Amino acid sequence: MNEVYEQARRAKEVAPALAALPTPEKDAALTAAADALTQRAAEVLEANALDLDSGRQAGLAEAMLDRLALDAARIEGIAGGLRQVASLPDPVGEVLAGRTLPNGIRLRQVRVPLGVMGMVYEARPNVTVDAFGLALKSGNAALLRGSKTARRTNEALVAVLQDTLAARGLPREAVQLLPSETHDSVRDLITARGLVDVVIPRGSARLIESVVTGATVPTIETGTGNCHCYIDASADLGRAIAILLNGKTRRVSVCNATETVLLDAALPAHDKLAVIRALQEAGVEVHGDVETHAAFGARVTPATEADFAEEYLSMDIASAVVDGVDGAIAHIARYSSGHTEAIAAQDADALRRFTSGVDAAVVACNASTAFTDGEEFGMGAEIGISTQKLHARGPMALPELTTTKWIMEGSGQVR
Amino acid sequence: MNEVYEQARRAKEVAPALAALPTPEKDAALTAAADALTQRAAEVLEANALDLDSGRQAGLAEAMLDRLALDAARIEGIAGGLRQVASLPDPVGEVLAGRTLPNGIRLRQVRVPLGVMGMVYEARPNVTVDAFGLALKSGNAALLRGSKTARRTNEALVAVLQDTLAARGLPREAVQLLPSETHDSVRDLITARGLVDVVIPRGSARLIESVVTGATVPTIETGTGNCHCYIDASADLGRAIAILLNGKTRRVSVCNATETVLLDAALPAHDKLAVIRALQEAGVEVHGDVETHAAFGARVTPATEADFAEEYLSMDIASAVVDGVDGAIAHIARYSSGHTEAIAAQDADALRRFTSGVDAAVVACNASTAFTDGEEFGMGAEIGISTQKLHARGPMALPELTTTKWIMEGSGQVR
Structure with missing residues (x-):
């Protein structure tokens, strides 16, 4: 028997009981799980230390090790997330529409x-607990396929969550960790038709x-964010630069980071130059068409097609000069991943055209x-940011x- | 260049213009298309006659030929559908949520x-026009992949629709018929990532x-309807039989037809027998466990696993005796396609448990x-009935x- 299908079958088996759970029981379980995570932090940190050791031996990059690493404060943060989910309104049972049909049938x-x-996700172990919390509160069973590098941490976290459920008479199968040794478990999860109602991937564009x-x-496509910031000739330049720098530099590794700046050709040369200089002074490497940028006095690194097409997730930005709002819309239509697109402008018509286009x-x-x-x-919480159009779009x-x-x-x- | 991708590219190109169309323009175009269909009915019927001839030569079943056949009255019905869509509220632009964030950003x-x-669909040519109407009213471009057997009819219908659009200054590419000679066009359509936002299949379970x-x-999964009707011991038997017969015999070829009757074991033998006899008297062949049914005096055709697992779409029904509401829920969980499940009962607890379970x-x-x-x-209209859980569920x-x-x-x- 295929192990993942077997886990999915057990998840499906307990799903009706989870769907019928009263809100106070779910909230109490979430709070109890938060308490248990704090109480059993030592266990989790021990497992995490083993994962970190293996990661270091395997030559994992520092950024990856940092994503993987837990400490008491991070565990407190994760527990706090569960408490916050407990405080949110329960969506289950909400009546969205209803009418009495002419024949007397009451429909709702x-x-x-x-x-x-x-869920299929990469190193961050907090996703394990966040996904459990959001799934339980919304009455769903969760099948979690974390990364191999976080295996022991995830096992420790799920053990705490399952023990909490069992102690409260709730099914342990409400949250299950799938094997992470090979890619097989991903393949099995995403092809378990009739057993799995949705798979949400979180991580790299390739994943x-x-x-x-x-x-x-x-499936729900999430999180690839090749976000643009277009600066219109009508923009308040100081505010435009502030928005751009914030979008680019606040946290470079996240999906809502700005990856390309689009400069309105109608901006005065010194304004265009001021934008590029502000980025460079903030430590951002600007990739653009060298000649176009030289024309207004800016020196940039030559850009390739990939600079415009892909996320950097680093202190780099692509730069292009475009022909007004329509040029910006056309550039975005070609390269956007459908996540977030920003405009800095004061002209109402430019804002309106950008927003609708x-x-x-x-x-x-x-x-x-x-x-x-x-x-x-x-x-109040987030399981991911949908970049597709069906079911959910955005956070x-x-x-x-x-x-x-x-x-x-x-x-x-x-x- | 791949023909379907090229058509999809052109559809994507005109999509922004369609999205921005004011409601009155869309409604006027729909009404004009309805008028044009009536005026050019002869053309459409001529094309339809050719399709019917080819279908007969190819040995198409009578039921298929009937689905394919148009006449003046059916064309009037199709045109009426467009007029009805014109009269429906425009969903585009509706504000679903909005708030002002603590930082002053207005979000909507x-x-x-x-x-x-x-759309990928089978013989019925009315789907061609219905899909166009619903797509245009909701601001979408439609790529239609009808069946090969209806090719000339669909071409004639789309020609009328495109001419109407062009005459009003709207893009012909708002509705395009894809090649139907081979399955290649289906494969191309469903893999055109970045060009196609959703594909809705309508037709057989296999399609x-x-x-x-x-x-x-x-994609949105639609329309496979292995629907059950459970008759609880608490049911008003006369009403239960009426519901069952209506669900089974009103139209046998549609997805909302009842395909299995589940009899509560606690029903008196003569009531169970009355249900089976009523079906048989209505001309329905009952497939069930021969011994179980003999035990309460009914003779039935032996049932196989397929009888419970598949839609008949004919004057046949599967029958099983189940152990009350829980038995019905378990049977349905095993065989249901997630479309429509009915219960006949007077006991409030039985109704509640069935509804939630x-x-x-x-x-x-x-x-x-x-x-x-x-x-x-x-x-007011319907593009299909979703049997999946994401995005839309039901009509x-x-x-x-x-x-x-x-x-x-x-x-x-x-x-």
């Missing part, structure tokens, strides 16, 4: 859990692409791309982990 | 078209499965499964052909 559309939710194109179960989850007018985030949007939280069920109440009606 | 979530919508599992673009798009309490339909639900109409865009309006905020 009610939010229900998706059922079994799979996401391989999950989405290889899956036969429904750009096809992305989020359009930021005179605001940093860094604001695309579930917590910033007031959702996803609890309601996005539900589906609906239509319920007809009749008295013997026939058609 | 607005409905926008998906962009490019693909739907092949599209959904072969696609790398987002069954995992399907629609649960019908004391009502026929035949009511699962966009028009019956008051949606889909105009709002289900849209996505959302978050728009932030700031004044230079940084994070």
Whole structure:
């Protein structure tokens, strides 16, 4: 028997019980899990130390080791996340629509859990706990496929979560860790039709692409963010530069970081130059068309097609001069990953045309791309940022982990 | 250059213009298309006659020929469908959520078209026009892959639609027919990542499965309906039989037809017998466990696993005796396609347990499964019935052909 299918079958088996859990029971379990994580922090840190040792021996990059590393404060933060999810409204049972049909049938559309939710993600162990919390609160069973490098940490975390569930009479199978030794478990998860209701990949563009194109179960594409910031000739230049620098440098490794600056050709040369200089003074390497930039006095690194097409996730930015709003829209249509696109402008028509013409989850007018985030949007949590158009687009939280069920109440009606 | 990709590229090119169309322009185009269909009915019927001739020569079954056949009345019905879509509210531009963030950014979530919508469907030519109408009204470009047997009819219909668009200054590429000679065009359509935003298959279970599992673009699974009707011991037997017969015999070829009857073991023998006899008297062949049925006096055809697992789409029904509501839920969990599941019962607890325990798009309490339909639900139209859980579940109409865009309006905020 295939191990992943077997785990998925058990998840599906407990899903109806999870769907029927009253909100106070779910919230109490989340709070208890937060407490248990704090109490058993030593166990988790011990497992984490082993993962870090193996990672160092395997020559993992410092940035990767940092993503993997836990300490008491990080565990407290993870536990705090569970408490916050406990405090959010329960989406399950919400009535979204309803009417009485002319024949007397009462019809209503009610939010229900998706059922079994799979996550495929990379090193960060906090995703293990976050995904569990959001899944439980929305009444779903979670199948978690973390990275091999975080295996022992994830096992320790899931042991704490499962023990908490069991102590409260809830099924341990509400959260299960899938094998991470090989890619086989990913393949099995994304092809478990009839057992898995959705798979959400989180991580590199390559990971996401391989999950989405290889899956036969429904997936939600998340998080590849090749975000642009267009500076219109009508912009307040000081504010435009502030937005651009914030989007680029606040945290370079995240999906809402700005990766390309688009300069309106109509900007005066000294304004264009001021933008490029501000980036360079902040330590950002600018990649652009060398001649175009020289024409307004800026020196940049020569850009290739890949500079425009891919995320840097580093202190680099691509730069292009475009022909006004329409030029910006055309450039974005060609290279955007559909995450967040920003415009700095004061002209109302430019803002309106950009907002309607750009096809992305989020359009930021005179605001940093860094604001695309579930917590910033007031959702209280985030399982990922959808860059696809079906089901959810932009930051996803609890309601996005539900589906609906239509319920007809009749008295013997026939058609 | 791949022909389908080229068509998809042109669809994507015109999508922004379609997304920006004011409602009155869309409605006028729909009404004009309805008028044009009536005026040019002779052309369409001529093409249809050729398709019917080829179909007869190829030995197409009578039922298939009937699906394919048009006459003046059917064309009037198709045109009427366009007029009805014109009268429905435009979902584009609807603001679904909005708030002002603590930092002063005004955030709103607005409905926008998906962009490019693909349909893969079988013989019925009315789908060609229905899909165009719903796509245009929701601001989407439509790529239509109808069946080879309806090729000339579909070409004639699309010519009328495109001419109407062109005469009104709208892009002909708003609706394009894909080649139907081979399966290649389906494969190209469902793998055109970055060009196609959603593909909706409509037709046989095999067609739907092949599209959904072969696609790398987002798809919506529709219409396989292995619907059950459970008769609880607490049911009003007369009403239960009426619901069952209606669900089974109203139209046998549709996805909301009832395919299995589940009899509560606690029903008196004469009631169970009355149900089976009523089916048989209506001309329905009952497939069940021969011994179980003999025990209460009914003679049935022996049932195989396939009888329970597959849709008949004919005057046949599977029958099983189950152990109350829980037995019904377990049987349905094993065989359901997630479309519509009905219960006949008077006991409130039985109704409640069935409603919450069954995992399907629609649960019908004391009502026929035949009511699962966009028009019956008051949606005014229907592009298909989603049996998946993401994006849309149950009948889909105009709002289900849209996505959302978050728009932030700031004044230079940084994070």
